[in-house]
Structures are given as structure tokens and as C-alpha cells.
Amino acid sequence: MGAIRKYLKILRISLVERLAYRADFFLTTFLRFLPLVTTFLLWEAIYTGSEKDEIAGFTRDKMIAYLLLVQISRMFSSMPGLSTGIARDIRDGNLKKYLLQPIDLLWYLLSYRGAHKIAYIATTALPYALLFFWFRDVFDLPGPWTWLAYFLSLVLAFLIGFFFEACIGIAGFWLLEVTSLMYIINIFTFFVSGQMFPLELLDQYPGAMEVLNALPFHYLAYFPAMVFLEKKQGDELILGLVIELAWAIALILVSRWMYRLGLRHYSAYGG
Amino acid sequence: MILRYLKLWFSLAKFSLLGEMAFRGNFVVKIVVELLWLGMLLVFNFTIFQQTTQIADWKVNEYLFFIGCYFTMGGLMEMLFLDNCNQFSDLVRTGDLDFFLLKPIDEQFLVSCKHIDWSCAPNILLGLGVMGYAFWLGEWELDFFKAVLLVVLFISGMGLAYGFMLLLMSASIWMMRNQSLFEMWWLFTTLMRYPREIFKGRFAEPTQLFFSFVVPIMLVTNVPARVMVKGLESSWLPWYAIGSALVVLGVSRWVFRAALQRYRSAGS
């Protein structure tokens, strides 16, 4: 009798334990998609309220497609912890490791991030696939050339995202506190990259679009999504990609230049 | 008893302020971040209302009041509790929770009120400012009873939010997850960031009902904001919000105490 009770108790404890872990897993997954879902609902309410078919050139379906696609863009272009990591390495003196070994900090981090991104995309592929399948009606599948351009724009978005954040991190050679700077930049990026809403919505403010287009941030979210939606076509598409490439190269050069300058500064301090 | 804890809270607040003075730089950054965030919300709000006259049944001023309400509440939660609760998993991991358990003070009080994050105080002012501005634009009627009810609803909203934060925090003892409470909280509070009325559709409606009545996180901002701008539409919903706040506070305390029993006091 006692033995049975003991095993019942063990059974109950392990059941609770496993359920707790599962509940935690599913709660976390659910919470991850929550901001996206509430944004859809908000836009549904906006379209219903406005009684318009199109807002800023987007139909209801295209708006949802856009909001889904910027998630994909950000999957490639966001670099959580990159700049703060570099700044920490500089401050704690871990940087020596890279100086002593025959590797270059930036290329090492780039390949590390790349591998990390691929693993991340692979593990989140399933829920995203389900999400996209659920909303399959809002997409028109583009042709092969658009796919190619889309893929290109995403890879370049990854490079721009990486080297932009790397620049901020390298600024840690001179600045004490990069974390709080990054906070500000993250919030700013959320807005100007078009992650919050299509930038066309700002067309009503004169000059706003021109300023945003002149900055590299819209390549982080807005541009790839627009490519996929075939809202950028022909010359506009080519020009967009060329400028994106130019930004990527420029940021690579700037980050390398800053890094070299920073190292000189660093060794001058005898760090 | 209550007086003693109130006195203790004021000293904690005082010492937090003294500590904060050491890092004035953070203060500035924090204000800039919050100003940017609020600014973006307002620009978005304003831009949207160029396209439509209402979101669900919220008009522009009403929605503005909602945003102000959310901002104030979020600011208060951040200032009073978020930092403390966020540190909890660290306290558990390093074993520094020991010191909190040794003091002849209620553990829950000490864990969740130890440090007051004064850098969030400007948020509250900003939120109140937006609420005030919306109120000035909206010209809603306000009598004594409604004002008292609003204050009570606002406080019970805070109680609800605090209870949920405590629950999420206590769960970290079981889960030992490395994800920060900060992030979980931000995701979770997505549900108090929008009016309930936008949840329309086959799946959204039941979700809304679930998070309004079973896990009533949605009531936190919705009930006080709605009562302000639309008056008393429902005779029972405000009472439900107050009652559920009491229940959630009770349950979260119970869970927190249960979680403490699992504490291992790590470190040697």
C-alpha cells in the first residue's frame, strides 16, 4: 500500500513538473506572437473604422502581408546584443583575445552571427510557416526574379544591420555607456525602419518620406517587404538594391575604419 | 503595522533616490527613451486618426486618454515593482535572496518594494499629462462619485498588474529560465496596451474574453479608461475588476510563498 502511495506521489510530482515546463514553453511561444496578433487586430479595427478600402496605398490584406513581412526582414536584420557585447569586450579587456589570435574581431563576429541567424531561422521556421499558411490568402506569390531580389535585399539587410550595430559597439572605445544609447537607437529604429507601419503612411507630412528614404534604416524592415509585395519594381527596384548595396559597403568601411582608430586609441591607453 | 510598512517604504524610496543620484547619466537617457516612445505612440495615433474617425468605438480623444492611462500605469509599475521583480531571478540564482528572508519584514514586501526606480517618475508625469490633455479636449463629465470610482479602479488596475507580475516572477523559481522577466512582462502587457474592443473575429473574441475574465490582464487599463470616457456602461464590470484584483493579489501571494519553499539558497 505504502509503495503504491509513494509512486502515486512521484507520478504527481513529475506530472506537475512536466506540465509546468510545457505550459511555460507554450506560454512563451504564445506571448512571442502576441504583439504581432494585436497589431493585426488594431489594423482590422482601423480599416473597419475608416470605411476605406485602402490606407496609404495598402488594402487590408496587403497591410497584414506587410506586417508579416517586416517580421521576416527583422529576423535577418536585427542583431540583439551585438553592440553591447562588443562594448563589453572592449571595456573588460576581452578584446585582447582577438588581438592575440589570428582572427579579426569583425569577421569572426559576422560569421558567428550568420551561423546564429541560420540556427534561429531554422528553429522558428515552423511557427512562422504556420502563421504564413494561416494568412496565405493575403499573399500573391511573386515571380522568380522578385524572389531573387527579395533574397538579395534580405542578405544586404543582414549586412547593414550587422555593421550598423557593430559601429555602435565600436563606439565603446570612446563612450562609457553603449547600452543606453542602444536603447534609444532601438526605439528609433522600430519607427523609422517601417517596422511599426508602412512608411507611406507618413506621406501626409511633407518631407518625412524624403528624409526616411535618405537614411539606411528603411532597408532593415520596410524595403525587403516592399520588394516581396512587388511594390518596388523596374528601375525603382534596381536603384533601391544598388543603394542598399552602397549602404552595406559604406557601413563595412566605416566600421573597419572606426575599429582601426579604436585599436590605436586602445593601445595608446595601454589597455 | 501598516504605518510601520509605510514608514519603511518611504525610507526605501529615500535610499533608492540617494543611490540613483550616483548615476545621473542614466536618468537623462531614460527620459529621452521614454519621450521617444511616447512621441512615437502619439505620432502613430495622430497619423491613424487622419485616416479614420474611430478605432473600434474609440474616438481620437478617447483613444488618447487610453494611451495616457496605459502610459501612466506602465510607468507606475516600472517605477515601483518592475526592477525589483526583474532582479528576483538573479537573487535566486546568486543566493542573495537570503538577505531578504532573514529580515523581520514580510518577504513579499521586501522583494517587490526594495528599490524604487525613480528614473521612471517622468513617465508617470508624461502619462498624466496626456490624460489631462485628452480630458481637456474630451470634455467628459466628471462628478465626485465618478472621480472616486476612477481612483479606485485605477488602483485596482495596478493591483491586478502587480499580481500578475508577482506570478510571472514566482514562476521563475520553478522554471529557472534565462529569459528575463523584463521581456516576459513587456510581451504580457501587450494585452493591456489596446482597447478590448479591437479583438473581433472567430479567435480574437474568445481570446479577449479569456484575458478579460479568466486571466483579467486586459481589465487593467481598459476598465478605468473606459469608465472615464464612456461613463458607467456596465453596472457590474467595474466591480468585477475590483473583485478580480483582490483574487489575483491573494493567489499571487499564495504562489509566491509556495515558490519560496522551493528556494535552494544557491552559492556554497
Place this chain on the structure above:
Amino acid sequence: MPIIEANGLSKTYRVYQKKEGLLGALRGLFSREYKEVKAVEDVRFAIEAGEIVGFLGPNGAGKTTTLKMLAGLIYPTNGTAQVLDHIPWQREDAFRRRFALVMGQKNQLWWDLPAADSFQLHREIYSLPTEQFHRTLGELTELFGVKELTRQSVRELSLGERMKMELIAALLHQPQLLLLDEPTIGLDVVAQVTILKCLRDYNSNRGVTILLTSHYMRDVEALCKRVLVITQGRLVYDGPLTGITDRFGREKLVKLQFDGSECPANLETFGDVTSRQGPTAEIKVDRQRVAAVMAAILDRYTVLDVSIHDPPLEQMIAKVFEQGGVQSPGTPVPGLSPQ
């Protein structure tokens, strides 16, 4: 009525066995394996008011776990304890007002503020009357000799000064029981000695009961008449410090000084020669054979000086630890678990 009474305290941890690799992590999401680790097993002892008791044992032996159970920080898996007439893990406020726990490896003072501010906060937390608080604080800063340092921010203090501040903070509410976990860890000898002296003075003036764990024999020798030895979670010795020698020390150290400039070559036949320098030598000899060996040596050689010692306590303790839970024969010690 003892101040501390532990009756068969046991603590078993379940340790989650992490699986290797990505696949393991994924599997761990749904099924987890645990290993049971017995940190403390069936520990019994009692401590009377005013005693200073040392708690010895190698790392991971269960000293700190026992101490934390007595402080009410963790719940025992089995067994009971009474500390100051309370069950510690119920953590009643009345109980927590009457004792203090100081951990050498942890810091509870507000890092960025002067210690005086942390003391003020203590006053609020323990709701001490202002006048009494100032009097106690004055006495304590006097005793520890840190009167001038309380306005300096804690991060600027040396390790020893910081430890003194920690002890002052712990003593402000005049606890009847002081639990100390490695109070002198990492301190230099001077700081260590002053802190020990302060603790001894405080104990004789106030009659506070002290239970302390330490790695350093110096601490234990300076303070404790009685020690508890714990290895692998079990209490293996409870009694006077000197008793350890009788119980665990099987050998004596014989120091000899011979006539002439060299000592004889065949000393090894008498015992373990631990050192040999000119005409002096040290031999480790089994306790029972000391008399016989001495007689034989004196018979054969001219000895100028001879002295017989116990081996250093430190070595003896290390030996006890090596023996682990193995019970050495001898008279049973009161309070020791009957196994």
C-alpha cells in the same frame, strides 16, 4: 533549554541532469532526469546559550546547508529543529529579530552608499528605537574601531573594513544568536585577528551565542571550545577542540636535538622522519609506541633536547576529512547520531 536543537536534520536536493547537445536540450523540454544529492543527513546536536561553537568540514560537506536550515532560509527534507524556541523555516518576525546570519562571501550593505545609510535602513527594518540604535551603533563602531569610516561609501572600504561593517549591521539589533559562515574568508591576517578579537569580546560582554563555520583553524582555535565536524553530510564529531586529537590523532610528533653536528643516520627505524636539519630532527611516531621509541633513542644516542607534540590541528582535521564518513573507533560522543 538549548538555543539551538537540531534533530535529525536532512536535506536532499534534486539536481536536474542536463543532457548534452541541441537534441538533449529539446528532449529536456519534455522529460527531465534528476539525481538525488544528499547534502545533509540526520544531523543532531544542541547548543547552549553563550557557547561559541565551530563548525568544521571540507567544501560541500553540508556546513552551509545546515547553517541555512537553522536560519530558516531553506526547508529540510526531514527532521526538525528548534532555534530560539522557534521553528526556523516558519520565519516568524519575532524569530528573525533575535538572530543574525553573516556570510563572508556575500555582501548585504548598500554598495554605493555609506555604511551609515545602510545602518539607518536596518534601524527601520528592525524598528529599533532611535536612542537604543545610536547607543548600540556607538558601542559597536568603538569595538570594531571603524568610527571614522561609516560615512565613506562601502565600495571604497577595504575587504576587512567591509566585513567589520557587515558584522556591525548584523549586531545592531542585538541578536542573541549569531550564525557566521566563513566570516574571515579572503581577509589578511591582521584583519582576521582583529575581527576574531572583537567577536570574542562581544561574546564575553553580551553572552551572545555564536555558531561559525570556517576554513581557517586560526578562527576556530581562537574562538571555539567546542567543535562540530561534518563530512559528506554527516556529523562525525561533536566535542571539545582538544578532543579531536585524542580521537583522530594516532601519532605524536617527537622533536629531537642530538649532540654533535649531525643526527644519526638510521632514524627511520624509529618512525616517519618528517624533517632533518643538522643535529635536529622530527619524527612522527605512533602514539602507543612513543615511550618505547623514546627509551630506545635515549639509550643509544646523546640527546640534548626533546619535546613531544601533537601534529598541527590543521593536519589532523584534514585527515578526518579524508577519512570521510568512516567512523573511527573510540568512545561515543554525546549528541552524535547513533550509526
